[in-house]
Amino acid sequence: MVNIGLLIIRLAIGLTFVGHGAQKLFGWFGGPGVVKFGEFLGTIGIKTGGRTWAILAGIFELIGGLLFSAGILTWLGAVLIIIVMIDAIITVHGKNGFWLTDGGYEYNFILIAVVLGVALTGPGDYVLIYKP
Template sequence: MTSIPHTTPSSSGARAEGPSLHAYDVGLLILRLVLGLTVAAHGAQKLFGWFGGGGLEGFGQFFTMSGYPSGETMALIAGLSEVLGGLGLVLGLLTPLAGAAVLGTMINALAVKWGGGFFAPTGVEYELLLSAGAAGLALTGPGRFAVDRFLPGLRTHRLGYGVAALVLAAVIAALVLLIRN
């Protein structure tokens, strides 16, 4: 596949060559696939007990021990947010909202694990990386290889959509944290 170089004007007025638009799109696709599938699998652990997960009952107990009311309900909400948000990122479908779903869940995960250091097994580097990736995708959009390109109003990503989605994620995550003991 050949690509047309992307050029941008430099401060001197000359056109400088940069990465092709296809390179950005392929990079965003790889990021979406890896991040989205990782988060969706993480959610499937909560919902279905797949991949060695505890299912709703096991994760419900964890949520209860972590100070959340109605542990199984919270596990269901977190699991659905991760599965649907992750699959949304994979497909590039409603990408700002998919990124926000992942970010909101990860904000709560960071709050629960905070104080355990940075590195695994008790640290927050995994949750922080997922948070940053989801926020980045919400802000940049999915690239050209995405379902959003076929939806009216989402064909061209706007930074405002991403910012609004991330604000929504932060507000909802804060509200959930307020009900935590």
């Protein structure tokens, strides 16, 4: 049952991050795409290189989510996701305190804890590439 639990966690979080990355990079799933997300970054104080940061955030989410959900280099996928979440805390949510009800970083913190926990535990037996 542990392996099924790890699979559920990896798929739910990993595929959600794939979707977020696709929103930022390609404008899929109602997302802003690179140009609009880069402009948004300018409104929150990232005045230089908004497009570059938008592309990096999208790539980290997309690749991190793919690796994490597939159970391939799970630790690297977790690191990419954690970097994006720490950035979200620093640039957007940190100033609002902890609780999500105040726009805080509660959700980002929980995601960091879960992906770090899975990275330290291991992806389980159900991964995309067979492990003998």
